[in-house]
Amino acid sequence: MSTDPTPATGPDTPVPSCYRHPGRETYVRCTRCDRYICPDCMRDAAVGHQCVECVSEGQKGVRQPRTALGARASGTQAPVVTYTLIGLCVLAYLGEVASDGVVRDFMMLGLGAFQGGTLGGVAEGEWYRLVTSMFLHQPPSNGSFGITHILFNMWALWAIGPSLEQVLGRWRFLALYVLSGLGGSVLLYLVDPFDSAVGASGAIFGLFAAFFVIGRKMGGQVGPIVFLLVLNLVITFAVPSISWEGHIGGLATGALLALAYAYAPKSRRQLVHVGASAAVLVLLVALVLVKTADLTSGVA
Template identity: 40%
Template sequence: MTDPGWGGAPGDQPTPPQSRCVRHPDRATGLACSRCGRPACPECLRPAAVGQHCVDCVRDANASVRPIRTVAGARAGSTYGLVTYILMALNVLVFAVTAMQSRDVMGNTDASPLFNAWALFPPSVATGDLERLIGSGFLHIGPIHLLVNMFALYIIGRDVEMILGRSRYLAVYFVSLLGGSASVMVLEAPITVTAGASGAIFGLLGAQAVILLKLRRSPTPILVVIGLNIFISISIPGISLWGHMGGLVAGAAATAGIVFLPSRLRTPHIGWIAVGAVAAVCVAVIAVRVLSLRSMMGL
């Protein structure tokens, strides 16, 4: 006996209405997004807490979620250590060039035009060789000097980069280099020749100590490392103590300006003001010293 209501045989069930997937019009489907209600095929649906959402609704929901940021305002989850690896590669590349020019890995400074052009020598800076202020931070005197600095950069730099974000990390690195050069210009003997990434690495140590303070974690391990390195700088001849100290102060000051901003001012870009202020102080110190040296040289 048939049911006059819909004309099927006993036990039959009505076939649900079929629609076309909004993303694949050639596919019939009886499913729909529980958020927007549009028909969608199984390939275009994703499980949700309630029902299932189409890929368009999932994308829109993800776009409205605020990204997780670090205490410095950097977006969390970026590639770990990418800028650090690039800086390490640049240091190794510059060392390789000086070694090839000198035809001596152990004595890469002896006959290298690049080393002679970039090494930090205050009288040359006073006569216009300003590239030495930054270029000297990519030179190293022998492979041991290079290996020690690159190992330190590898250990320290990646964590600082993760917190500060790539661009601000790079800015702190170069401000630390500049701070180290400014300190050498003012406090080292004018005839001193200085080279190495140590000033920038000390700046990253200072940055790491400041970050730990911001996170309310003990900076004691970093302070011990800094103290030990200061002792080594004083004890072993030929190590630029003032280059290290200048980088340390500049890196710590720039990072403090980034992470200790009042919460109402902490935006992804406001930290550049603090970094720029530290860089401006370093440039001013160098400019005063250059004028003094030029006067001493009778220029």
């Protein structure tokens, strides 16, 4: 802290005042810029006090802490992406309650009109169904199963989403969720384009896979997620009405992305993360294009 040891008090010598608050008398100076600062402008430093501007300037050169996977570390940051995804699914479900046409118009459907039906599908150019279906769930008309469907998926997203979003960062977490859901839709399209499906389960399975891969990489406890994953796989193949393609497609896509996110070399981590996300998207789009060409060949 720098002060004037014997401040002048003569009639011709003005009393020093804070550079930010001219009306406040002070004899304390910033240890960096030597300007006078009042108590409201003082910030504790290693030696003495600094002004607000010097502290702000000094922080610009400080490297922001990062998580093990390259995201900005912030223990108090709200999981905005997780809560937004939950909100979108709930809003979509309310839309299903209000109108029966929501599921019909936005569910995953590979083929519609080409097979003599009245609905369009992905093969007819309605590519949005590959994405919109992951925000829909079994409608209320399906009874208790409809409610159970969305309740379980939203519980799973709420339970593991925040921790994954914190370690991955917002854009990686969003990419993981959307690409996993897309992977489930694409596998259904490849295996059974005549079938239809709705649900965030493909994206949720992708999160399960990522939680396991990242947990193993970071030395965390993965027993609970393994139990949850095995239980859901058993249910997937035991219940005839469940689209196993959506679950397995999401699981495989999530695992692939998580491996790239977790094991990318630190020196090229950002490049690998962006490249892996883009490569998975390109692969999924290419598979859809090839399947669509095959389904529509010879159709006038």
